[in-house]
Amino acid sequence: MDTRYIKSDPEIMSGVPCFQGTRVPVQNLFDYLVGPSSLNEFLADFPTVSREMAVAVIEAAKGQLLDHALVA
Template sequence: MRTAAITVDPETMGGEPVFTGTRVPIQNMWDYLMTGETLDEFLENFPTVRREQALEVLVLADDLVKKAAAA
């Protein structure tokens, strides 16, 4: 699977979803946000992830939640 912001490839991090062009798992961003850290703090600690990628992942997650709520 690949979107502009997310890549899932068995050859990269064992198939864990990562930010495209990086080896940074998407889960790392969720972990930061769930512990109260900001998106800026995440981006400072993972400089290979672009702000646009992180925002796209957040929008994708929002869309999924809205679809699930409508079902």
């Protein structure tokens, strides 16, 4: 997975994977999207995360899922 936008550091949020340069856990993005919220709502609530970052993480997760599905 492309890690340009994700960082896991034991000194930040106890090592939970966060968006690079923020304290926003990547899991928050997926929680928003699985729930009734949109990407725009996520970005409004977490202004330190850029649209580019969020979309790149979604695309990377999609790629991982599709790659895994093709192997199985």
